[in-house]
Amino acid sequence: MKRQRSRKCLCCGEMFRPDPRNLRHQRYCSKAACRKASKAASQRRWLAKPDNKDYFSGPENVARVQEWRKAHPGYWRGRRAKARVALQDDCSVQIVELSSESSSLAADALQEIYAAQPAILIGLIAHMSASTLQEDIARSTRRLLQLGQDILGGRQADGHQTADLPRANP
Numbered sequence: 001m002k003r004q005r006s007r008k009c010l011c012c013g014e015m016f017r018p019d020p021r022n023l024r025h026q027r028y029c030s031k032a033a034c035r036k037a038s039k040a041a042s043q044r045r046w047l048a049k050p051d052n053k054d055y056f057s058g059p060e061n062v063a064r065v066q067e068w069r070k071a072h073p074g075y076w077r078g079r080r081a082k083a084r085v086a087l088q089d090d091c092s093v094q095i096v097e098l099s100s101e102s103s104s105l106a107a108d109a110l111q112e113i114y115a116a117q118p119a120i121l122i123g124l125i126a127h128m129s130a131s132t133l134q135e136d137i138a139r140s141t142r143r144l145l146q147l148g149q150d151i152l153g154g155r156q157a158d159g160h161q162t163a164d165l166p167r168a169n170p
Helices: 032-048 059-069 111-116 116-128 134-152 159-163
Strands: none
Touching: 116 134
């Protein structure tokens, strides 16, 4: 097997190992700036050839470009992303049967009650403390929060923690 030799990059001057497939003609390393310099040098060499001097100008080249554009309509617009396919099929519409039993259930959907959770919590605390004053609700909320943290923290709940919470009338 042949030994791979290092080569000096024509752009940055650092040593690099050329790709084995391009060993005989790779003169630039893989850094972005060097690849850019390689592309510029390649374009300069291509434009320096006599056959390519007027490649992009003249009536015959205009006709050539126009023919290519007719053969490739929409090429310049770019590629659009394909419509994404949903992982699940759309749910089919369910027909709701109206009856006298369903009218009592139609008052509030569960999702609507869940969205009102903060109001429910404040109402529950106000009911437990038998007061609608914000100061009383805030005091009760702090006590309940402390009690919940004590329970979740594994500490034994003492009787005095809940003793000063007013009880709701049974």
